[in-house]
Structures are given as structure tokens and as C-alpha cells.
Amino acid sequence: MKPSKLAILVTALMLPPCGVVSADEKQNLKSKKPAVSHGHRGAKTFHIDHLDGATITYIRPDLSSQSITPLMGKVTIPVSGVDNYHALVVEKDWGDHKEVIIRYQYMFGRPSKQNPVKLTAAQKSEFEIVPDPLPREHYRYHSQQTWGFLARYQGELLSNHPLILTTSNGSQQTLYTDEHGRVTFEIPDDFPGLTEGERSKETAQLTISGEYQQNDMNHSTQLVADYRVNPSHWQSTELGLLVLGIGFLAGGYLGQNLKKRDKKA
């Protein structure tokens, strides 16, 4: 596989979502004072290398789109005004090689009333890797989780096709799509320096990439997304079960007491 010439370095702050989120996504552990949660409806900025000649399209949940002009290697996604996933598609034609990077970004605003499937189903480039499904609104990819992805060329699913998962923490894994063009990757639990029992709000970037040769044209595609530390590092199911058991015993005791009290009465 050829090394990617376009590189996307996402430095946009992944601001806290307002829906169903785990609290770990929202609080700076080191912050002692509670802070006002700032608006998360603003524009987001991405740094992308080798942008000259690239076309950048920003697609809203209703599939309306606009071109974006980068400014000094930076792409700023404008405020959309509606919530739900939006897609940022960066394409560059190198002559014998077409390259595309796609990122699905959750934006906040008034309800878009659109189903994210509409966005994933739409063809955004000739060769693309599509999340199947996208994390539900307000959720995120986390390490240790298994997620599905589809490989499509001109809307057709590609079976038995190699896709590579790489992470900014240094992991790499290659898998082949099944007969339905789908592959499931387990996101590596590869954050360095975690302390068990302590919450971490670190994020890293995962990239799923693939190549496809059609006639003389080589297509390469990357799907990029952020992922976070799995909360199981600071959430214990065993302890939860133990406490549930204690609650059960307490409930049994309370139930018996109520019964006795009733009999006396």
C-alpha cells in the first residue's frame, strides 16, 4: 500500500456532547473547580497536510453540501446549526492515484431530524470505507469495542478486500471484508500510561484505510475517527455485582422486617 500523501491531523477539540454521554467525556480530572461547560456548537478546525489541489466537501445530515476552502493548511467546518453527523470529505487527484479522507463529525444544533444512515448510505467518493453503524448520536468509539465497517467502490460492496486499521498510538491490524463487504475491527486498547481505576479522557485517532485498483487508476481511501479509553479501566462490574448483592441482602432484611411489623400491627 502506498503511503498516504494527504495526512489529516485532527486537533479539533472534541467538545462534550449534550446527549447520552459518559461523564468521563466531560470533565478534566485535574480541574478542581467545577467549570461551566462551554458551548459545543461552534466551528471545528482540522489541520491537514498537503492540501494544495485538494477538494474539500462538507456534507450535512440532509446531504446538502458545500465546498470548503482551506486556510493555511487548516480546514474549518462552519457552524451547521443542526445536530447529527456531518461528513468532511477531502479528495485529491494525483493523476494516477486518487486519494480520499473521510471523517464523520457529530455537530450540535437544533434537531436535524435526519437519520445518520442517510449520510453513510450516500456515495461520498468512488472508493470509501463506511462505518456500519456509526456510533449512536452522542456516543463515541472506545478501545476494546468492536465496530463494523463496509468497503464500497462506486456504491458496490467489496468482498474479500483488505482493510488496515492503524491508530495514532501505534497499533496496526489488517483484516479482509466478508462476502457482504463488511469487516469488524476491535479497537485496540493501546493507550500508554493508563492507571487502572483512574479515569482518562485521552483521545487518539484511528484510521481505516484501503486501496483499490481500477484500470490504471489507484484509489486509496481513509476513514478517520477519534477513539477514547474504554471506561472499563475505571469501572468495575465485579464491584457492581457485589454492591448489588449487598443491596439484595438489605432488601431481604427490610422485607422481613416490614412483614414482622405488619404481623405485630
Add this chain to the structure above:
Amino acid sequence: MSTLNLSVIRKLVQISAFVFFVYGGLITGYYLEEKLSGALPALSCAYDFQGSDLCTLIPIQHQMDHRLGETIAKGGNLLMGVMPTLITLGTFLVLFVILNKAFCGWLCPLGTFQELLQMIGQKIGLQRQESLSKSLVAKVRPVKWFILVLLVFGFPLLTGMGMLNHDLGDPFCKICPSRILTTLATGSTEQLHVDTANVTTITLTLFADFLFGLMLALGLTLRQPFCRICPMLALHAVFRKMGLLRLIKNASPRCDRCGLCAKACPMDIHEIHTDMTSRNVTFEDCTLCGRCVEFCPDKDVLQLKYAFIPIFRADPHYFKKRKKAQTNWEKQSLLNWFGNKGSNSRAEPS
């Protein structure tokens, strides 16, 4: 037909609703946009990815935190800040007007689960706590209001205003038994945990797990233990006069104050027996289950009415059959079965 009574019909509806609300997302879809109302007046949980809808309490908490709270903190337009909550409450009300508190008695997955626990308790021979005393009921009743005001509205609002830490942005969800129940029902243990991130998360998760265990055990001997402190019941109580389905009492001239209705009531609403003046007796804790109507022996004294149309009325013939069916049902327990087996084997000559 002797076996098909209102309780049996209700059980069938409850089981279907449980399956639909806990697993129906497999049909309706996985994304929030695909959920039915987004403001259901029952505890169908948003944390259950296979669910078909989500309860109204989660958007309210998030809107208090991220919309109204933040708007107040920034000195923004209050109307804009409160608008999402008004829309959520509006959706809730549209549904609520149709079925009123029957969302609890007929559709809520957690309500159904507690009834199931009580049936298990009865079947394994644990004696059922018949009715709680008036004084205990009176002490417990305000708890649901405190939970509604503090955990659903207050803490999330203060969090949005920057006065509390972010882990208190949705405190009711963090202790809600439906979150643990419905996710466990889909085979996920993700929501049953102790979160050691900080003191707030430790406290909330310890409390949630303890409360769930407590509910499991109490549910075996006491009817609807969590419902009695459920903030959704309190939210229903605020709007209960607007619902089309109502519990009506025509006390005079036939009610002879036998008290059978109050005994049958799973929420121990003693007033259903003692109140001889109100006509609409859909009290704040009522779940419109209709058991009091079934067990009222006096013709037409208690009625379930939809708008002005009676849909189920107390009737002495029905009462007799229903009582008999109940006695037979209660006789069938493991304890009785073993007892009978024991006495049979003793009776049989060796």
C-alpha cells in the same frame, strides 16, 4: 371465559410492551432519530441500544444541564434556553393525554419487571407484603417529588450553571434501575459497575447498584417498590388531570367501604377506599392498573373511563369470578406444591 380478566389482558399488554420497548429497536432502528417519541412517559431506557424509545427524563436532564443551565450561566436568551424542554414536555403531554398514568400500569418495562418479581416471590412461596401501613406510605410519598425536583431538574440545572461538577449533569439516570435492568436484559453488563473516577461517580454508582439489589429483593415481597419513589410517577401526577383515561368513583349510594379496592391496589392508595367525595380518583400514585375496579364488589362504584365513556366498571359477578381466579392463582406456589406433595406422600400407605 373465566381466565381472561382485566389483569390477564394487562399482563399480555405489559409483556408485549416490555419486548417492544426493550428490544424493539432491532425493528425501529438503532439511531436516536429512529426512536419513536424521544419523550416516552415511562422508563424505556436510552442506554438500551436495542430499545425502541427513550423516556422523557433523559432529555429533560440534558436540557437542564446543556441548554437552560448554560443559557443562564452565559446570560443568554432564557426563552431559547427553555425551548427544548418545552418541546420535550409538549411531546410527553401529547402522549400522556392519550393514556394518562396507564403508561405506568400498562407499558413501563420497569413497572412490568417489578410485577414479575412479585409473581416470582409469590410462586416461590415468599409471603407477599399485602399492604403497607398508611403512615409508611405517607412517609415514602414525598420521596418521588424530591427526586424529581432535585435529580431531574435541580442538579442538572446547577451543573449547567457551573455550580456542580459534570458528573451531576444527569444524576437520575446514574441511579435509575431501568438503566441496569434494560441493558442487562439485552445481555450487556456495561451499566452495572462501580465507577472509581471520583467521589461523585463512586457515590452515584454505589447507590445505583445498591438500589437495584434492594429493588430486586423487596420486589419479591412488596408490590412495586421502586414505583413508589419514581420521579416519572411524580411528573405524571402533575399532569394527571389532563389525561383522557381516568379512574372514577361513584361513592354514593352503593360504596359500602369494604376496603377491598385499597387492598387490591399495588400502590397502597388507601384514599381509594376512604375518599367518598372525589369523583376523579386518579390519585398521584395511581398507575391506572384497574385492579381496584376489578376487586370492587359494588356495581359501577369504581370505573375506568376514557373521556366520558366507561370502559371498565365494577361488577359483582365479575368480582366473584376474579376473586376466585385470584385465590386459585395464589394457591399455586412452590411451597404449596411441596406441601401437597408432602401431605400426599404421608397420606399414601407405604
